[in-house]
Each structure stands twice: as structure tokens, then as C-alpha cells.
Amino acid sequence: MATFVPATDRRVRSPHLPFGDRRETPYYGMDILSVLQFRREDLEYIFGVAKEMRSMVERVGTFDLLKGKILANLFYEPSTRTSSSFLAAMERMGGSVIPINEVTYSSVAKGESLPDTIRTLQAYADVIVLRHPEVGSAQLAAQYASKPIINAGDGVGEHPTQALLDLFTIEEELGRVDGLTVTMLGDLKYGRTVHSLARLLASFEVRINYVSPEILPMPEEVVGELEHRGIPQARAASLEAVLPETDVLYVTRVQKERFQDLEQYEQVKGAYVITPETLRRAKDEMIVMHPFPRVGEISTEVDADPRAAYFRQMEYGLYVRMALLAMVLGKA
Ligand code: ASP
Numbered sequence: 556m557a558t559f560v561p562a563t564d565r566r567v568r569s570p571h572l573p574f575g576d577r578r579e580t581p582y583y584g585m586d587i588l589s590v591l592q593f594r595r596e597d598l599e600y601i602f603g604v605a606k607e608m609r610s611m612v613e614r615v616g617t618f619d620l621l622k623g624k625i626l627a628n629l630f631y632e633p634s635t636r637t638s639s640s641f642l643a644a645m646e647r648m649g650g651s652v653i654p655i656n657e658v659t660y661s662s663v664a665k666g667e668s669l670p671d672t673i674r675t676l677q678a679y680a681d682v683i684v685l686r687h688p689e690v691g692s693a694q695l696a697a698q699y700a701s702k703p704i705i706n707a708g709d710g711v712g713e714h715p716t717q718a719l720l721d722l723f724t725i726e727e728e729l730g731r732v733d734g735l736t737v738t739m740l741g742d743l744k745y746g747r748t749v750h751s752l753a754r755l756l757a758s759f760e761v762r763i764n765y766v767s768p769e770i771l772p773m774p775e776e777v778v779g780e781l782e783h784r785g786i787p788q789a790r791a792a793s794l795e796a797v798l799p800e801t802d803v804l805y806v807t808r809v810q811k812e813r814f815q816d817l818e819q820y821e822q823v824k825g826a827y828v829i830t831p832e833t834l835r836r837a838k839d840e841m842i843v844m845h846p847f848p849r850v851g852e853i854s855t856e857v858d859a860d861p862r863a864a865y866f867r868q869m870e871y872g873l874y875v876r877m878a879l880l881a882m883v884l885g886k887a
Pocket residue numbers: 708714747748808846847848
């Protein structure tokens with residue numbers, strides 16, 4: 556598919572429309588590159604489909620909606636949840652997957668360029684999920700692909716499908732998004748999930764607090780975008796200062812792999828640890844989220860607290876990714 560497709564102008568550009576595909580479905584053939592392409596009505600639609608997916612999985616486990624469809628799962632960076640949930644999503648719907656998780660064993664290790672790899676995979680697959688260390692890589696891939704590209708994380712840029720599942724988690728757990736106070740904690744500079752989530756939340760009436768080590772603030776670019784959209788944001792000096800008013804505490808890990816200077820990483824890596832003691836000052840009705848992996852930011856003793864939503868968050872991710880695959884393949 557060509558690069559960025561605005562939500563208002565999605566058109567099918569593939570001349571080949573496989574039998575049974577419904578060209579008129581609004582998301583058919585769409586790339587998912589950034590959360591900025593989604594408006595509130597798109598989100599409602601996605602979450603509606605995700606709920607249908609959940610009830611299908613609960614009732615029948617697997618079904619044939621994507622029978623005969625093939626996903627290329629192309630990961631140039633490590634992944635556990637994103638790659639396996641896309642794989643599970645495809646298989647739950649009867650499709651199949653070309654898993655390329657270890658690019659050292661593919662031609663990439665021989666120096667193949669991203670455009671060549673994408674052009675190759677689109678000859679075999681109907682949709683490509685891409686994780687790559689460079690910002691803008693998914694946009695680049697989309698320029699070379701006539702099949703939908705789904706951005707599964709482009710370096711420190713965005714992680715749109717994670718943000719969609721995060722938002723779905725908030726809505727399902729707390730029953731609403733408008734009116735909530737969301738506190739983002741940890742590495743806000745390099746954490747792509749918080750970049751995407753903050754942008755997505757800007758479509759709602761929320762307040763956002765940022766709590767981070769001084770050297771890892773939310774990028775000015777994101778803060779500026781949200782400011783422009785009228786979202787109240789505050790940089791808080793400490794978690795204690797904002798925890799009592801927080802409805803969603805979104806914790807992130809310090810992204811070690813993004814640091815040039817590992818000594819700097821060592822200085823900030825243990826900056827925040829959520830324990831049962833921390834949560835004593837939190838509301839009874841709030842949730843703690845984390846995109847995972849956690850590397851010490853949330854003690855395992857918190858897991859038993861009903862407010863710990865991070866394992867449920869992973870399951871919501873399956874349904875959202877099922878919905879997105881079905882939508883871009885013209886089946887929802
Ligand atoms: N799994 C998430 C990501 O790929 C979060 C993280 O790695 O910390 O961005």
C-alpha cells in the first residue's frame with residue numbers, strides 16, 4: 556500500500572481482489588502506521604469488532620474468517636507479545652503465518668534492504684506486520700508494498716497496535732475514557748508505546764501526567780501536539796504527587812537498548828518500582844498497566860492486586876489484533 560492513508564480517504568488500490576473479499580469494507584487494504592490515522596469513530600468500530608472477536612474465541616476458539624490468508628510477521632527487533640499475539644490472532648481466524656523473528660537467519664543478514672525484503676514478502680503474503688529499529692521504517696515499507704503494512708514498533712517512534720489495545724483495555728476495565736486522569740511513568744523519551752498512547756488519548760477528554768527521570772521526558776513533539784489539541788498535561792516531580800488522582804497508571808521500562816551511554820542507563824534504571832506499598836495511596840478503582848516486558852518496575856507482589864491489569868491487557872491485545880487483521884483484509 557502507499558504511505559499514510561487518512562481515515563477519511565481509504566481506497567483500495569490493489570487491482571487484485573481475491574474472491575470473497577469485500578471491497579466496500581471501510582478499512583480494506585489500509586496500512587496501520589500511526590495512531591494519528593484514527594478518529595474516535597474508527598476506535599469505536601475497531602473495539603466493536605474486537606468484542607466480537609472475543610466472543611467468537613470464547614465460544615468456538617478458532618474459526619475460518621481468514622482461511623487462506625497469509626501474514627508475514629517480520630521482526631527486526633525482539634518481541635514476545637506482539638509477534639505471538641499476531642500469530643495467534645491469525646491462527647485463531649484460520650489463517651497462516653510466515654514468521655521471520657530472527658533476521659540473522661534471513662537474507663537481511665546478507666545485507667538485503669528493507670524495500671527488497673518487503674517486495675519479496677508481499678509476493679507471498681496478504682499482510683505484513685513489521686517491527687524495525689528505525690523511526691519511519693513502516694512508512695518506508697508501505698511505499699514499496701501493495702499489501703497492508705502494520706507497524707509493530709518503529710524504533711522510538713510509534714507502536715500503534717499497542718496503543719489501540721491499551722485504549723481498549725482502559726475502556727473495558729474502567730468503562731470509559733473521557734474524564735480519566737492517566738499517569739505515564741518511566742522512560743517517556745524512548746518508550747514508543749507512550750508516544751502512541753498519548754497521541755491516541757488526545758481524541759478524548761483526559762488529563763495526562765508525566766513522571767520520568769529528568770533525562771527521559773516525553774518528547775516535546777508529542778507534548779506540543781497534545782497541547783495543540785487542548786489536552787491538559789503536567790510534568791509531575793514525583794509519582795506520590797499525582798498517584799491519588801490517577802485512574803490509569805501506565806508504567807514503562809527504561810529502554811536499555813536505546814542508550815548510547817550505558818552508564819547513563821545504570822543511573823536511571825531503578826528509578827521507579829511499584830510495590831503494594833505504593834498502591835496504598837492509589838484509588839480503589841484504578842488500573843495499573845504496562846506494555847511489558849517489565850524489568851523490575853512493578854514488583855511481582857503487585858500481581859495479585861485486582862488493579863494490576865497488565866496480564867489482562869495482553870489478552871485484550873489478541874482481540875484487537877484479530878480485529879485489525881480482519882479489517883485490513885476486508886473481512887470485518
Ligand atoms: N514491548 C513494548 C515495545 O515493543 C514495550 C517495551 O519493549 O518496553 O515497545
